[in-house]
Amino acid sequence: MTSLYIHIPFCKKKCNYCDFVSYAGKEALIDDYVDALIREFEPLLTTFNFQLSTIYFGGGTPTLLEPKHFDKIISTIICHLSFDIGHSEISIESNPGTADKTKLKALRELGINRLSIGAQSFNDKQLQIIGRIHNSKDILRFYDDARSAGFDNINLDLIFALPNQTFEEWKSDLQTAINLGPEHLSTYNLQIEEGTPLYLQLTTDNLQLTNEEEELKMYEYTIETLTTAGYKHYEISNFAKPGFECKHNLNYWKNGNYIGVGAGAHSHINGKRWSNPNCIEEYVKSHGSRVAGHRPETPDPRPETIFLGLRLLEGLSVEKFEGFEKEVEELIKDGLLMIENNHYKLTRQGLFLGNLVFEKFV
């Protein structure tokens, strides 16, 4: 199984917590960027003759691009590969307010069948603190538009432990999400990265961070509530209605092959990993598949297979842990790991302390 990740590093405005490869105010480069994307992946597709199973447009804000751009990209792919567009997962990330019903409909008609909406919160005060460009009404409208445009596989991204957020407020966010009834939910706790505006805001504004106990309570509540509402908790932070697990992300967690194209994108093919430079201008100027700066590494795949695989609630089959018997034994003794159906998997406590578990295998 091989996946294709296409990075779209454009945003109307950068959010205050964001430290990913994305830039505001560079939309003028979009046409050239799309051409560069095609220049990068077209030769890759023909050389390797992949059987592509998923495509993922990530960002940034991919929905800032026009349908014609997606048309160009998708038709190039179809032209080279026997890609079963009707039965393959094609995801796109989006931000509320960046596409109207017409655009969404056009995207759906081009074959994009899974929409991931960066909602983050339904609380306007908190949306403002973290610097989102939309309010909660925009999310609801966008969600309705997406449904009426024909998207029947929708994910909502939510963040908990936002500054000044109370437990009650998170409960209410979660309830709003459940009421909308998306097929998939991703819930992450806010992480404050050094150098982001939010990091600076913390020292100047009167922002209250959620303490660890409270975060734990929010996370536990999330698991209980979503499970009760019919979502399957299949990865540390991800929940899906049966059959709607994200196939593209599952491939990451199973340490599968993927090509990442675009500025700052990462690839993993047959044990080799490499990444593209982050700078859009540099990327746009590059030619062909070999973007300057590719320096593939070949890390030991076993630790990565383990720390990625353990993120999945089903765990990882016992034989993948060969050579780590001592670590496994210790983790089982510490109550962080357990065995079930010939798989090692995180215990409930292990879910909360994933990094403590993962570090044993690197």
Next chain:
Amino acid sequence: MLSRIRNFSIIAHIDHGKSTLADRLLEYTHTVEKREMREQILDTMDLERERGITIKAQAIRMQYQDHILNLIDTPGHVDFSYEVSRSLAACEGALLLVDATQGIEAQTLANANLAKQNNLFIIPIINKIDLPAAEPERIKEELKNIFGFQPEDVLLASAKEGIGIPEILDAIIKKVPHPKGDIEKPLQALIFDSHYDSFRGVIAYIRVFNGSIKSGMKIRMMGVGEEFEVQEVGTLKLGLIPKTELSAGEVGYLIAGIREVKQCRVGDTVTDAKNPAPKPLPGYKPIKPMVFCGFYPLAGEDFENLKDAVSKLQLNDAALYYEPENSAALGFGLRCGFLGLLHLEIVQERLEREFDLNIIATAPNVVYKSNLANKKSRLIDNPSMMPPATEIESIEEPYLKLTLFTPAEYVGSVMDLAIEKRGSFIDMEYLDPKRVMLTFEIPLAEIISEFHDLLKSVTRGYASMDYEIIGYRVSDLVKMDILLNQEPVDALSTIVPRDQAHYRGKKLAEKLKEVIPRHQFQIPIQASVGAKVVARENISAIRKDVLQKCYGGDITRKRKLLEKQKAGKKRMKRIGRVDVPQEAFLAVLRLGK
């Protein structure tokens, strides 16, 4: 011949310019040409240059106006006061260097006293007179008040700018007495330093007082009692200059197939084995380590490497003592003895740097004397070995006479600090209206923790200190144990004054809470005296990690974060289920005021 030799040292407080003056003298006498010159030529170890202090003494011979001038360098730290006194014993004169902007400091006084005890002629010199803040007149006044030097006898110099160098050299020739000795008498030569060379064995630095020494001669070390055959003698320039003979009054080196520096102790007397001197030169003392600590490898399998490394360092460091010990908490390690804290830090740093070892050092402690109920007494160099209180009648600990120099405005704070650290006030003397000398008697145990740092902080860095051991005294002391996660950790046991056990236990528990990382379980920390818990803290459990997303498949970043997290733990020692960092073992030294 004797009348044309001058043997002298330079003595000074740290940073008053000793090494720079030595450099200028070597340059001016053409002993070392400018092109061979590098900063602080006598400080040969990297550590010496970095720390700006001299650890090992050395000697160098200069020619000036038909005279031979032997400069014998001295170590610049109180840990090495015995070595300083032996270097001074090899001389007839000393240059007492005082910084024109600072004045007399604690080590100025301590070194000048050592020079007086050795009957040296002292030439006072005020250095750094080129600095705008120089106050030579005030310093002259201090020199007069404290030592009785007449202002007209005080030389002015700037070693950095080369000012006053010829005057200093002239004064050495005119004022320092030439050595006296009898070449016909049996050999008596003082060892004032030695070092181990992997090709030639031990090279001893000697001053011949009587008789003469040449190659082929059978010699005996009068103190340690070992005999050797001399292979080579010579004088010292930047390298070794072989000569056929060294005779009374001369300074030079000796090579005699000596394998370890402990066979050739500083202060020992070399004599002719066939025609021995009736008695040795005065002043020899066997080594007595004052400060002990445990060294433990982070990885248990490194124990043999640690032992090898320490034994290699010992080849060149007779003052370093060690023996294997076993800690219930830390496994196999070495109990090591040192002259003082600086000596300890240097050894630890060399083990890590030169031997690439990762070690945990336990908090340094002094040697206690426990007087048992059965009238026997035992020396205790490891707090965890202190016998149970019921078997002990009393505990004695080493005391110091501590001399502090401070600007007058800080007298109150210095007084408070010394008394808090169990000092008893002895004397106060005004050097001038602005500067005060305070004397206390205080336990050595207090000085080897953070006393110096606290002194610097309460006086904004203006105070200086020096001390000498005055002997053992009975104190009301108890052993305080630490339990981590219900398990006693022997390596964290300390001896504390009974009336401060609660206070220090509380501070220590708080400090441990600060430096030990959180684990997935709660870790209780208890400080106890006997069966009584005197302080208690809890390190709360980590309840939840960050739930990170692997954005766009950036697995490498995630892996690196995990690797970094793991590497941090590798620097820790696992005790039971708890990962304990080095800082925890030193926490007892950093309790604050």
